[in-house]
Amino acid sequence: MKNKDQKVESLIQYYKNKGGLVIAGLNDSQGVKVRSTIFKKGLLERVAKVLKDQELHPTVMNAFSLTMNKTEHIDYLLENNLSLEEIKLSQIYGAISAYEKGMTDFNLPTSFGQIANIYRTAYQPKKGDEKIFITDTLKNAVEPTVIYSSGANNLMRVVGNNPIAIKGDYKKRNQRPNYNYTVNKAEDPQSLQSTMDGIERNFENILSLNHNIDIYTLGAYIPKSLELEGMNIFRNLVLQYNEKLQKLCKDYGITFINTEAIGKKYNKSTMNFHITAAGHNALANYILSCMYERKILAKKMPKLQAESHMKVTNEGPRGIVKETLNDCLNTIYKESEESMDYSKKRERDIAKEHLREAKIFLQVVQNSRTERESDKALDSYLQTIHNRYSDTIERLDKNLQKVNK
Numbered sequence: 153m154k155n156k157d158q159k160v161e162s163l164i165q166y167y168k169n170k171g172g173l174v175i176a177g178l179n180d181s182q183g184v185k186v187r188s189t190i191f192k193k194g195l196l197e198r199v200a201k202v203l204k205d206q207e208l209h210p211t212v213m214n215a216f217s218l219t220m221n222k223t224e225h226i227d228y229l230l231e232n233n234l235s236l237e238e239i240k241l242s243q244i245y246g247a248i249s250a251y252e253k254g255m256t257d258f259n260l261p262t263s264f265g266q267i268a269n270i271y272r273t274a275y276q277p278k279k280g281d282e283k284i285f286i287t288d289t290l291k292n293a294v295e296p297t298v299i300y301s302s303g304a305n306n307l308m309r310v311v312g313n314n315p316i317a318i319k320g321d322y323k324k325r326n327q328r329p330n331y332n333y334t335v336n337k338a339e340d341p342q343s344l345q346s347t348m349d350g351i352e353r354n355f356e357n358i359l360s361l362n363h364n365i366d367i368y369t370l371g372a373y374i375p376k377s378l379e380l381e382g383m384n385i386f387r388n389l390v391l392q393y394n395e396k397l398q399k400l401c402k403d404y405g406i407t408f409i410n411t412e413a414i415g416k417k418y419n420k421s422t423m424n425f426h427i428t429a430a431g432h433n434a435l436a437n438y439i440l441s442c443m444y445e446r447k448i449l450a451k452k453m454p455k456l457q458a459e460s461h462m463k464v465t466n467e468g469p470r471g472i473v474k475e476t477l478n479d480c481l482n483t484i485y486k487e488s489e490e491s492m493d494y495s496k497k498r499e500r501d502i503a504k505e506h507l508r509e510a511k512i513f514l515q516v517v518q519n520s521r522t523e524r525e526s527d528k529a530l531d532s533y534l535q536t537i538h539n540r541y542s543d544t545i546e547r548l549d550k551n552l553q554k555v556n557k
Contacts, residue, residue, distance in 0.1 A: 183216030198436035219246035223350030360460030373415020
C-alpha cells in the first residue's frame with residue numbers, strides 16, 4: 153500500500169472510531185467551482201470522497217459562495233442556523249446575483265446573468281437537506297472539520313477594488329480616482345485590521361459552538377493578474393494579509409494552509425483569479441495531508457476555549473434578510489458622512505451589495521421547503537423595507553448624476 157493510501161486509511165479509521173465525520177466549508181469563492189469546474193468535484197466533495205468508505209459517509213455542508221462570502225456572512229449563517237437546503241438555494245441565487253452584477257459592470261444586459269442558473273446543477277438541494285442545520289450539526293458533532301476561507305473579499309471591499317478591475321483603474325489612474333482611492337485605503341492599517349477582526353470573530357464564534365472543531369484556514373495566493381505593472385500595492389496587501397492570518401491561526405491553534413504554490417501553478421489567467429479543477433484536486437490533497445498531520449501525527453486540538461459574540465436565534469433566512477438590510481441602512485448613513493464624491497459612490501456601491509444580499513434571502517424564504525414558522529406579515533414588511541432602501545439608493549444615484557453634469 154502506498155504511503156498516501158496509508159495516511160487516508162489512518163484518517164478514515166480515526167473518524168470511524170469517533171463515530172463519523174462532518175465537513176463544513178466557509179465561505180468565499182476559493183471553494184466555488186467556476187467555468188468548466190462547475191461539472192467536476194469541488195474542494196469539499198473531493199475531500200469527502202477520499203475519506204468515504206463502506207462504513208464512513210462524511211456529512212458535507214458546503215457554504216462556499218460567490219456572493220455571501222464576507223466574514224460577517226459566516227456569523228449570520230451560524231446565528232440563524234440555516235438548513236443545508238437553505239444554504240444551497242442561497243448559493244444558486246447568489247451565483248445569479250454575482251453574474252448579473254458582472255454583466256452590469258461590463259455594460260451588458262443584466263438578464264445575461266441568468267446563465268448562472270447552471271449552478272443549479274452543482275447546488276440542487278437533495279431530499280433530507282432541509283433537516284440538516286449547520287449550527288446544530290457543528291455543535292453536536294464529535295470532532296467536525298471546517299475548511300475556512302474568508303476575509304479576502306472583505307479586504308477587497310474595503311480598498312474598493314479586486315485583482316481584475318484594478319488593471320483598468322491603474323491604466324486610467326490619471327483620469328479617475330479609483331486607483332488612488334485603493335492605494336490610500338491599502339496604506340491605511342485599519343483596512344487590514346478590520347478584516348482580521350472579522351476573521352478573529354469568526355474563529356471565536358465557530359469554536360464557541362464546539363471546542364473540538366478542527367479549522368483549516370486557507371491563505372490567499374497572488375493571482376496571475378497581480379503580476380502585472382502597477383500591482384505592487386495589491387501584492388503587498390496579500391502578503392501582509394497572509395502574515396497576520398498565519399499568526400492569528402497560531403494563536404488559536406488553527407491549521408494555516410499556505411495556498412501560494414497551488415495558486416501559482418493552477419491560476420494562469422489574468423482574467424480570472426480562481427484555480428482550475430486540477431487546482432481544486434491539488435488543494436484537496438494538500439488539506440488531506442494537513443488533516444493527517446494534525447489528527448494522526450500531532451493529535452492537535454484548538455488552543456483556546458473561545459467565547460462567542462453571537463446569539464443563535466434559529467430565525468433562518470429571515471434573520472439574514474434583517475441583518476443585511478441593517479447593513480444596507482448603516483452604509484447609507486455612512487455615505488451621508490463622506491465629503492468626497494468618490495467615497496460617497498463607494499459607500500453606495502457597498503449599500504447596493506447589501507441589497508443584493510437581502511434579495512437572495514428573500515428568494516430563499518419564498519422557495520425553501522425547510523420547516524419554519526410562517527410569518528407572511530414579516531415577509532411583506534421585509535420586502536417593503538428592501539424596496540424602500542432600493543428607491544433611496546436610486547434617488548441618491550440620480551442626485552449625484554445631476555451634480556456631475
